[in-house]
Amino acid sequence: MRIDIVTIFPSFFDVLDLSLLGKARQAGLIEVAAHDLRDFTHDRHRTVDDTPYGGGAGMVMKPAPWGEALDSIVGAGESDALLVVPSPAGEPFTQATARELAAEQHVVFACGRYEGIDQRVVDHYATRMRVRLISLGDYVLNGGEVAVMAMIEAAGRLVPGVVGNPESLVEESHEDGLLEYPSYTKPAVWRGLEVPSVLLSGHHGRVAEWRHEQQVERTRRVRPELLDDDRPDAT
Numbered sequence: 001m002r003i004d005i006v007t008i009f010p011s012f013f014d015v016l017d018l019s020l021l022g023k024a025r026q027a028g029l030i031e032v033a034a035h036d037l038r039d040f041t042h043d044r045h046r047t048v049d050d051t052p053y054g055g056g057a058g059m060v061m062k063p064a065p066w067g068e069a070l071d072s073i074v075g076a077g078e079s080d081a082l083l084v085v086p087s088p089a090g091e092p093f094t095q096a097t098a099r100e101l102a103a104e105q106h107v108v109f110a111c112g113r114y115e116g117i118d119q120r121v122v123d124h125y126a127t128r129m130r131v132r133l134i135s136l137g138d139y140v141l142n143g144g145e146v147a148v149m150a151m152i153e154a155a156g157r158l159v160p161g162v163v164g165n166p167e168s169l170v171e172e173s174h175e176d177g178l179l180e181y182p183s184y185t186k187p188a189v190w191r192g193l194e195v196p197s198v199l200l201s202g203h204h205g206r207v208a209e210w211r212h213e214q215q216v217e218r219t220r221r222v223r224p225e226l227l228d229d230d231r232p233d234a235t
């Protein structure tokens with residue numbers, strides 16, 4: 001999987017050299033490159049924004065630097081790459097979205113700042129490639145960088161070979177539509193709190209049943225909307 005990120009803060013993504021994703025990059029499972037949008041400006045101040053047509057507060061990111069930056073990544077014609085633009089106006093980012101991104105060969109992330117990117121950038125590239133506006137949630141960030149970091153983390157860990165034990169990806173929140181069950185490790189008693197006895201029973205069938213019950217109970221309590229009516233275990 002190849003990831004390109006266009007941002008005015010490329011060093012923000014230096015952290016991707018660490019931990020699991022860092023190892024995945026060293027192993028060649030994921031390639032990541034951050035590009036400075038200001039490298040695609042031509043004035044002394046390396047200007048990337050201007051006042052909005054129609055007035056209003058804030059500044060809008062100019063289309064020209066974006067066009068040069070994105071063309072430097074995907075070329076001048078059509079592209080099979082996916083352009084992702086983090087935006088509060090986008091579709092919700094879910095585990096299913098993470099899986100979809102993980103299956104892509106090439107994802108280009110466009111990190112907007114200020115009041116956003118001139119709409120014509122999205123409109124133009126939508127004629128040449130797939131474009132998705134994606135939102136982390138119903139709140140506004142100062143820019144797309146934090147959202148892109150979360151998306152890269154969520155999708156990157158699903159790329160085959162990145163996580164050592166693929167089994168650990170299966171029993172996680174949202175993978176099967178439920179929140180994950182509570183986990184425990186040694187000691188069996190900690191500050192007077194005991195590990196549920198079923199987990200000490202060695203009876204795998206009972207442990208699996210208890211864990212599923214815990215998933216349904218936690219989901220019903222915290223995220224009842226995830227328990228759609230036709231789930232057999234939603235009753």
Ligand SMILES: NC(=O)c1ccno1
Binds near residue numbers: 088136
């Ligand atoms: N909610 C979001 O994903 C977002 C992206 C940029 N600003 O907000």
